[in-house]
Amino acid sequence: MRKHYPVIAFVCIAISAVMVSTNVLGHGDVQPQPVDTTGLEPLGEWRTENPYSTDNDRAVEIGQVGYTKNCARCHGLEAVSGGLAPDLRELQPGAEDDEWYIGIVREGFFQNGVPKMPPFEGILNQEAMWAIRTWLETRPKE
8 A cells, every 4th residue: 555655646746736727727718809799880990989879788788798708807897996907987988088998908008018908909899899898888986
């Protein structure tokens, strides 16, 4: 039985390593995910103002899915920030914040050359980006 101790110890260490790596890597898929925008009118040229209103139920629905898949890990579940990244419920409706929002989402955000938010242009289409903004406008600031 004693000669099996090294094998048992090795198996226990291997299982522990797998469990620890699963917890570390299991935080979630940190790669940006595309969003299905079927049902939204194609927008064509890039806009600087949100073309959707909160009355557009399809835009709100797609925006919630897009936010959950791509934004929640940093900006918080249901758009309630835990402090890691800005609370996007603070964005004001209107042209000024729309322009700021779309610029950051398209190009990402870098601070002192360090990426703080990845660029989403080429991953999310314009319709998905504006749908997320539309959904954010439905979130209470509390």
